Amino acid sequence: MSEVMLMWAAVTLYTIGTILFVFGAVFKLEKVLTAALWVSLAGLIPHGIAIGIRWVAVGHGPYLGFYEVVSSYAFASVVALGILAWIRPQLRLMGVIIMPLSVLMIGGAMLSPKAPLEIGPKLASYWLTIHVTFAKLSYSSFIAAFAIALVYLLRERAAENPSSMLSRLPDQTVLDDLSYRFIGVGFVFLSVMIVAGAIWANEAWGRYWAWDPIETWSLISWIVYAGYLHTRLTLGWRGKKAAWYALIALPVMVFTLIGVPLAYNSIHGAYLTGVK
């Protein structure tokens, strides 16, 4: 089976998973939600094999080009959903939020040019693996926190409807704590990513920080999430305030990872656009 066929198989399974999640949530069907989770997770198999095939073929991980990068973020999102459901099975409902985003990402990846980009001399470093791995880990953590925060807010709004599907989720304080924990973990990963990037930049270019747009936006993302932790730990923000913050913070992170290379003329842009 070719890489493209496997990718389309993943797209199909993710799409079916998304439809089942929406269907299960709207009609409050627990079994459908469980099926949706398994179908979505099944999509990881062809998706993972496709990534592996390409990895072997091009000689590097999913680091370069819109197709590879965005597809791998879709993969990371579904993995994050799996982790959430593993921690608390009721949290599989988060698929209603995470799966449409994943389908959008993998769909966008499939519509983009798939020609492999070679690892040039500037990217040929073991720091690339460390840097990119932690970028994906931090993104996965933040999207999980985002989904939990969104569900938290939806349930706050639906508090007067005890029969709501949302009422079967863990207690609001548990959701609030989980969202915080995912952001805490993501913040650590983001910090490692930035530090690894700084050390790598010194090796590659002779400066650890040059206020390149991606460096600056990484710092902005770090500040935004540091602000979340700060408000929670020192100002005592909990519940709705914290959830709104987690909700607003994710787009900043996504823009940093995917938007900045497209919007700015950056030496970092090569990883997404292939332009040196």
Next chain:
Amino acid sequence: MAIRRTSLSAYLASPRLALGLMLYLGFYSFLGTLVAQGLATDKSVVAWAMAHRGWEPVVGALGLHRAYISPLFLVPMLLLGASTAVCAWRRTTVAAARFRALRTLRGKSTTAAFKPSFTVAAPAIPAEQALTIAETTLRALGWRTRRTGSTLTYASNPLVTVGSPLFHWALVALVVILGVGSLFRASGLMGVPVGESVPNAPASYRVLTAGPLHQWAAQPDTIGVESFELDYKYGGIDRGASPKVVVRSADGRVLKTQYVYPNSPLKYGSLIIHPNDYGLAATFVLTDTKGTELSRSSTLVDFDASSTAGTAPGELVLSDSRGQDAVRVAVSFVVPHDNGVLVPVLPRRPEAIVRFVAADGSLIGTDTLKVNDAFKFADGSALRFVGANYYARLSVVSDASVPALYTALMLALVGVTIALLFSQKALVATVSDDVDGAQVAVMVRTWRHGGAGASEIQQALLRAFESEPHDGSSD
């Protein structure tokens, strides 16, 4: 004075101040990304100013073209650093107290007096059994307690308390290291023709930023380029144009030599050398009326895709007998093109296009010189073109603060990991017999995120004992 110190300390320790400064710096950094960064004379800055004529007066006045060294950025950054230092100090004292408390609770015989967070009755259940039920219930909630007599205790490892102070002190150290390091740091670009060496001194740099305390004497004496490969391959990857750089001591001893390319700089002490670009070097010999060589020098010529010749002229300055600039020589080459696209290589038979201008600006003459051709001046002296080769533009940085910076970054990572991923919590539960059954008194302390809190534990114990609480207070 004491009152003022206290109020300043309280002001700097304010979480709202820290948050406000962080958000301000984040927003300001964002503004910096919208504006071309650099000196007012830089091409990118000039182009941005031309394209944004309406905004340029405001941007220029605010110094946003050099956003990250502007007082609008540095002053809040320093204030945030001071705020972080005060917070770090306060966190240290709090952490020390928690460290002692946790260490006491982890002692083999915990007899420390404690104030219960709540008490739960276990009607008709013997104390021993109630303790077992409590132990099981707490374990299910993630509290793996230690049982000693009629007491259950749990205390996190006291070392987890160092996370937050360590993180904040490391951030303070980062600000200090960045500030102090800039005083000692020097970075710049120098062009070195292949086969030549230049002194590692300010005059050799085309662009240089050096801190006032930078020690030139502590650096290697010369930097040279032994050879140059346009397509250097290593590890199966084309590393691109790579010069073989050599650094020597004052007595000419080779200190280190290697090919430099991205991700493989030459490092010697605090010195780190990267390739930045390359171009062509034209070598000329100035001779007197009898043909005796007076001096020899090389001119660096950069490739320029916007020029029809494919190079931007380099300049050679000839001095008169008094050492005054007498003649300026603009040197360029015609380099090959492939389907109209510049091919940045040394021509097979290089011909130097030279243009001589006198000190008063008048044109002396122009010529195209093949190798060993000479341009004769009116006074009988001549400038002979003896050959062309590549030159490597090297990025040379000397920054002794980098190891300290990396150490601070690593400590910050360790600190933030401990602070965010490890819980700080303590619990003591004692059981006593009452006429109606057992009474379980529980003290719970959860600092930062400690998992199940007092109310959750109380509810779980209530369910376990199938009883109503005697005391509704909670932590």
